[in-house]
Amino acid sequence: MENLYSFTACELLDLLDRKSVRPEEIIDSIYSRSQSVDAKIKGYIRLDRDAAIGRASRLPASGRLRGVPVAIKDNICIEGELTTCASRILDGFKPPYDATVIDKLKSEGAVIFGRANMDEFAFGSSCENSAYFPTLNPWDVSRIPGGSSGGSAAVVAADEAIVALGSDTGGSIRQPAALCGVVGMKPTYGRVSRYGLIAFASSLDQIGPLAKDVRDAALMLGVIAGYDPKDSTSVNVPVPDYVSFLDGNIKGAKIGIPTEYFVGGLDSEVDSAIKQAIEVFKGKGARVSEVSLPHTEYAVSVYYILATAEASSNLARFDGVQYGYRCKDPVNVLDMYERTRGEGFGAEAKRRIILGTYVLSSGYYDAYYLKAQKVRRLIKEDFEKVFNAGFDCILTPTSPTPAFKLGERAADPLSMYLSDIFTISVNLAGVPALSLPCGFTGSGLPIGMQLIGGFFEEGKLFRMAHAYESSTDWHKRSPQL
Amino acid sequence: MxxxxxxxxxxxxxxxxxxxxxxxxxxxxxxxxxxxxxxxxxxxxxxxxxxxxxxxxxxxxxxxxxxxxxxxxxxxxxxxxxxxxxxxxxxxxxxxxxxxxxxxxxxxxxxxxxxxxxxxxxxxxxxxxxxxxxxxxxxxxxxxxxxxxxxxxxxxxxxxxxxxxxxxxxxxxxxxxxxxxxxxxxxxxxxxxxxxxxxxxxxxxxxxxxxxxxxxxxxxxxxxxxxxxxxxxxxxxxxxxxxxxxxxxxxxxxxxxxxxxxxxxxxxxxxxxxxxxxxxxxxxxxAKAQKASLPELPKARKERFMNLLGLPDYDAEVLTQEKENADYFEECLKNYDKPKTVSNWMMGDISAYLNSRAMSITAIKMKPASLAGLLKEIDSGKISGKMAKEIIPEMCDTGKEASVIISEKGLSQISDVSELEKFADEAIAENSKTVEDFMKGKDSALMFLVGQVMKKTRGKANPAMVNEVLRKRLAGKK
Amino acid sequence: MSIKEDKIKYVARLARLKLTDEEVALFARQLDGILGYVDKLNERLDVAKDAVPMSHPHAASNPFREDEVRGSASSETVLANAPQKKGDFFKVPRIIEE
Structure with missing residues (x-):
């Protein structure tokens, strides 16, 4: 069969079910697609056809994803396979264990296919901070794909992957999904196990799917979600059948539009795409009204204090003792630590370690960390108030601008940090959110909108997103490669 | 300063x-x-x-x-x-x-x-x-x-x-x-x-x-x-x-x-x-459940040993210094209710046994109930305290009951009055000079006669009973 | 050298990061900008005065492990990634008094 790489996971499962294709054929199709386009996109760090074919030929007898290839962000551990967080410091590291999500994918018959590029340790919004190479936006290769799950978003957008896993600490799934024109879901904190996800900021990180449409995202989340006794922060709430929420019925659903998100800095084309999307929802019977998330203006500050503080501690273990990179000929332990880390980490990782160490250091804790934790509470309460008032979701732009040029913000970290301004609050509150395509700029760049839900209301988000998607065809467009 | x-x-x-x-x-x-x-x-x-x-x-x-x-x-x-x-x-x-x-x-x-x-x-x-x-x-x-x-x-x-x-x-x-x-x-x-x-x-x-x-x-x-x-x-x-x-x-x-x-x-x-x-x-x-499950703490236990069991301060202190010792002591009391006697044996012969082998009480084979059994044998007069001292190391080594060791070794003490009377009469007949001394009021002469009876029974006689039997026989001669 | 660079050097030492002089200068400048932005938080200290600090999105649910021995990894597995080892030990350079 032709062009199997352009199918969705659900379409492929249907073909597999009817024995119209074999899993190995899908691998071959997607592998040859990658061979022809990835030189332009550079979405994959590692791609091993033979290994994937081998796995495809040894699948369990049944499974919800049986035969579907899944690209994996390079910060999710796979037993015996290089897992480096796109960092030099994890040179050669092969984890002796699978992340829980990998376990689940394998037992449902998914074929682990390729390691997607990312900003080093998920630090970034552009994929330029990879120690390997930057990934480029399939819609315009002079632009960034977003980040940090830029590789995952780009390979799905470029039809080099059917679906992918990413991780989202402050928007790292949703922002690249928006910039690459695909669907990306950041689940409720605790919905998906973090065991085996190499931590950036433990109280914010979640793994989630990137997919070509809402149905695939719903299917994927159903597979990877669930309580994990190995992750004390995962939550024991039953996992519903997310696909069953895709009934198209959103009549009477209440959508909130936060006034704080439509202020200066919002690109006018993004603004008008969101306004049109609101009209689509109204046309399907949803009730739309303004809501307030008054502490939004503090979110970026709170985030960069908490996230970097946690990261500075999480990244301490990369010290050259047990695994990964060690500097040449250290004269003593201190020298080993300082040079290993100085040589092993890239600039953004160092910047964040310095910032995180600074805000936790003696004399600064109360002014920064403690204060940030208090404001974090207020940000969470902002969301709770809206959902307690009966809103089913909150609609915002995912990113204030479409994909920017490679190098455009690299020299100014603050401007880079501000590109997460619409996605960060969601991680601080712990609520779920997804991004889906809602239009294109005049120059053909994708625009994404974000739907935010209450705790563990991923099903509602999928229903809303699917209803919108069914009335539009943005998700059907493909980049010319 | x-x-x-x-x-x-x-x-x-x-x-x-x-x-x-x-x-x-x-x-x-x-x-x-x-x-x-x-x-x-x-x-x-x-x-x-x-x-x-x-x-x-x-x-x-x-x-x-x-x-x-x-x-x-x-x-x-x-x-x-x-x-x-x-x-x-x-x-x-x-x-x-x-x-x-x-x-x-x-x-x-x-x-x-x-x-x-x-x-x-x-x-x-x-x-x-x-x-x-x-x-x-x-x-x-x-x-x-x-x-x-x-x-x-x-x-x-x-x-x-x-x-x-x-x-x-x-x-x-x-x-x-x-x-x-x-x-x-x-x-x-x-x-x-x-x-x-x-x-x-x-x-x-x-x-x-x-x-x-x-x-x-x-x-x-x-x-x-x-x-x-x-x-x-x-x-x-x-x-x-x-x-x-x-x-x-x-x-x-x-x-x-x-x-x-x-x-x-x-x-x-x-x-x-x-x-x-x-x-x-x-x-x-x-916290409540944990509190309820807390064992009696050393201080309270020591006080109980003194107040309810009547142990002297010193005994109570020594026994409660190790939880295992105090547990052993109390376990033994379930079958033998003379606390001071148990304490004496534990602080004496048993402690000596443990010290010589650098062992703790949990390592010996003699169960607390077996110690109780041994002490009962002494009380009943079946064996002497001296015999008990000889038996204890074997009990500790092997875990055998006192009664088993007593019969294996034929250690049983002679407490049968008629048998003792026979040995007493022999001793009286063989030592007329001593008997005479006794009759004259030299009370210590009796101890010699007791010794003679013990010799004849090769130490198996109950000394208190020998004493009593001799007095009765000698009184009959007056 | 400005005080800010001193602070960067102190923090880099705490974090065991060797930085070049250029990096120290760059980070001092950039952190100044970032912290300037972050200080918005402190300009309105009253905002969160009474809020309870939030460390986790969810409240306690007591996810315990029972006290069971599950077995350990083989030393081969444990040491497979080691940059340097000796026998079954990880090996590191000598620790000198700092």
């Missing part, structure tokens, strides 16, 4: 669990290097801690036993510092809201009771072990100990002499062993102690500059190190010198403390709440 030492102790004990604090690796002592490790206790990327329930319950138990107030929520913090034995380069510990605070331990000081306040009791994970290679430019790391569950017990600086420190440690250890919270084995590192000590002129209320002393490997070592420090610090003060705040290591070979000499980096541990562990709710019921 006369100085008063001000001492605070920080004790770490390993909680008695089978698996580590946050993973399923064994807590067994030893093992080849890094054989008791897994990705979690090695802090590999992506792994997460899951708290061992028993570790928390044991910690609560210990905290309750020293009278601490238990926090309603158990929060862990990360203590950040780099060291090659610390796999994650942070330690999961507790910080501003520890498990429990404000407890106390009673000690005796100069014959009067004294309370040492316990500032806090909290949980943390242990680090690995570094081995410095002699003559090599390198060190080796073994992470077997990494992630062992520890309890840190911090005293207020209420201790004013090395002897009080020794007592505090002894009582704390006794308590923790009683509770079955820890083995408190210093040799295996399951109990470690650091001391802070400063001096102040007697009568002063202020605090002097303190030194932290580490590396003591026994309670006696703690005492000796503190004694050394008092000498060192008072010498410095007397000659007008300043005490430097520093960490000093105890050298047990040379019996001195040595400055670590390091220009110590300012401690900036950057504590913050451990994001991988959601705080644990400890509702009143958990």
């Amino acid at each position: 006369d100085y008063e030492p001000v001492i605070g102790l920080e004790v770490h004990v390993q909680l008695k669990t089978s698996s580590k604090m946050f993973c399923g690796c064994t807590t067994e002592f030893g093992g080849s290097p890094n054989s008791h490790t897994c990705p979690v206790c090695l802090g590999f990327p992506g792994v997460l801690p899951v708290l061992n329930k028993k570790a928390l319950l044991l910690a609560v138990r210990a905290a309750l036993a020293v009278g601490c107030r238990i926090s309603g929520e158990v929060k862990f913090h990360r203590k950040n510092y780099f060291y090659p034995d610390l796999p994650k380069d942070y330690q999961i510990s507790q910080y501003d809201e520890p498990l429990s605070e404000n407890g106390k331990i009673e000690i005796m000081s100069g014959g009067t009771a004294k309370t040492i306040r316990v500032k806090r009791v909290h949980m943390e994970e242990d680090a690995g072990k570094l081995i410095h290679e002699e003559g090599e430019n390198s060190s080796l790391v073994d992470f077997n100990r990494s992630g062992m569950p520890l309890l840190e017990i911090v005293s207020e600086p209420d201790i004013n002499s090395p002897d009080e420190a020794y007592q505090y440690l002894t009582n704390l250890k006794l308590l923790l062993k009683y509770l079955d919270v820890s083995d408190c084995d210093m040799e295996k590192g399951s109990l470690r102690c650091d001391a802070n000590i400063s001096l102040r002129p007697k009568g002063d209320k202020g605090l002097g500059t303190k030194a932290e002393v580490k590396n003591m490997n026994s309670f006696k070592g703690v005492k000796a190190a503190l004694e050394f420090e008092i000498g060192r610090q008072s010498g410095l003060l007397d000659s007008g010198e300043r005490i430097v705040q520093e960490t000093r290591l105890w050298d047990p070979e040379k019996n001195i403390t040595i400055s670590m000499r390091s220009k110590e980096e300012a401690h900036d541990y950057r504590y913050f709440p451990e994001p991988d562990l959601v705080p644990f709710a400890l509702d009143g019921n958990v």
Whole structure:
């Protein structure tokens, strides 16, 4: 069969079910697609056809994803396979264990296919901070794909992957999904196990799917979600059948539009795409009204204090003792630590370690960390108030601008940090959110909108997103490669 | 000048669990290097801690036993510092809201009771072990100990002499062993102690500059190190010198403390709440259940032994020094209700047996009920106390009942009156001179006759009965 | 050298990061900008005065492990990634007094 790489996971499962294709054929199709386009996109760090074919030929007898290839962000551990967080410091590291999500994918018959590029340790919004190479936006290769799950978003957008896993600490799934024109879901904190996800900021990180449409995202989340006794922060709430929420019925659903998100800095084309999307929802019977998330203006500050503080501690273990990179000929332990880390980490990782160490250091804790934790509470309460008032979701732009040029913000970290301004609050509150395509700029760049839900209301988000998607065809467009 | 030492102790004990604090690796002592490790206790990327329930319950138990107030929520913090034995380069510990605070331990000081306040009791994970290679430019790391569950017990600086420190440690250890919270084995590192000590002129209320002393490997070592420090610090003060705040290591070979000499980096541990562990709710019921399950503590037990069982202070003290001894004692009383007799035998022959073999009471084969059986045999007159002394080592060695050994060895004492009368008559007939002496009123002559009967029975006669029988027969001759 | 660079050096030492002079200068400048932005938080200190600090999105649910020995990894597995080892030990350069 032709062009199997352009199918969705659900379409492929249907073909597999009817024995119209074999899993190995899908691998071959997607592998040859990658061979022809990835030189332009550079979405994959590692791609091993033979290994994937081998796995495809040894699948369990049944499974919800049986035969579907899944690209994996390079910060999710796979037993015996290089897992480096796109960092030099994890040179050669092969984890002796699978992340829980990998376990689940394998037992449902998914074929682990390729390691997607990312900003080093998920630090970034552009994929330029990879120690390997930057990934480029399939819609315009002079632009960034977003980040940090830029590789995952780009390979799905470029039809080099059917679906992918990413991780989202402050928007790292949703922002690249928006910039690459695909669907990306950041689940409720605790919905998906973090065991085996190499931590950036433990109280914010979640793994989630990137997919070509809402149905695939719903299917994927159903597979990877669930309580994990190995992750004390995962939550024991039953996992519903997310696909069953895709009934198209959103009549009477209440959508909130936060006034704080439509202020200066919002690109006018993004603004008008969101306004049109609101009209689509109204046309399907949803009730739309303004809501307030008054502490939004503090979110970026709170985030960069908490996230970097946690990261500075999480990244301490990369010290050259047990695994990964060690500097040449250290004269003593201190020298080993300082040079290993100085040589092993890239600039953004160092910047964040310095910032995180600074805000936790003696004399600064109360002014920064403690204060940030208090404001974090207020940000969470902002969301709770809206959902307690009966809103089913909150609609915002995912990113204030479409994909920017490679190098455009690299020299100014603050401007880079501000590109997460619409996605960060969601991680601080712990609520779920997804991004889906809602239009294109005049120059053909994708625009994404974000739907935010209450705790563990991923099903509602999928229903809303699917209803919108069914009335539009943005998700059907493909980049010319 | 006369100085008063001000001492605070920080004790770490390993909680008695089978698996580590946050993973399923064994807590067994030893093992080849890094054989008791897994990705979690090695802090590999992506792994997460899951708290061992028993570790928390044991910690609560210990905290309750020293009278601490238990926090309603158990929060862990990360203590950040780099060291090659610390796999994650942070330690999961507790910080501003520890498990429990404000407890106390009673000690005796100069014959009067004294309370040492316990500032806090909290949980943390242990680090690995570094081995410095002699003559090599390198060190080796073994992470077997990494992630062992520890309890840190911090005293207020209420201790004013090395002897009080020794007592505090002894009582704390006794308590923790009683509770079955820890083995408190210093040799295996399951109990470690650091001391802070400063001096102040007697009568002063202020605090002097303190030194932290580490590396003591026994309670006696703690005492000796503190004694050394008092000498060192008072010498410095007397000659007008300043005490430097520093960490000093105890050298047990040379019996001195040595400055670590390091220009110590300012401690900036950057504590913050451990994001991988959601705080644990400890509702009143958990504490209540633990409180209810607390065994009787040594002090209360000693008092009960004195007040209800009528033991002298000394006996009660000795028996309650080890929980196992007190348990054995009470178990024996279930079958034999003369507490003082049991106490005498335990502190006498049984203790001698244990000491000669450096064993603890739990290691002997003689069950408490068997000891009760032996004592009953003495009471019934079947054997003598002297015979019992001979039997005890065999009972301890083999676990055989006294009655079995008695019949195997034909040790049974002759208590049959008619048989004894036969031997008494023989003795009277053979020793007319002695009988005459007795008749004349020389009472001690009777002892000779008793001896003769004992000889004839090869020691098997019951001496009290022989005495009685002889008197009766001799009275008949008057 | 400005005070800010001193602070960067102090923090870099705490974090065991060797930085070049250029990096120190760059980070000092950039952190100044970032912290300037972050200080918005402190300009309105009253905002969160009474809020309870939030470390986790969800409240306690006591996810304990029972005290069971699950077995350890083989030393081969444990040491497979080691940059340097000796026998079954990880090997590191000597620790000197700092």
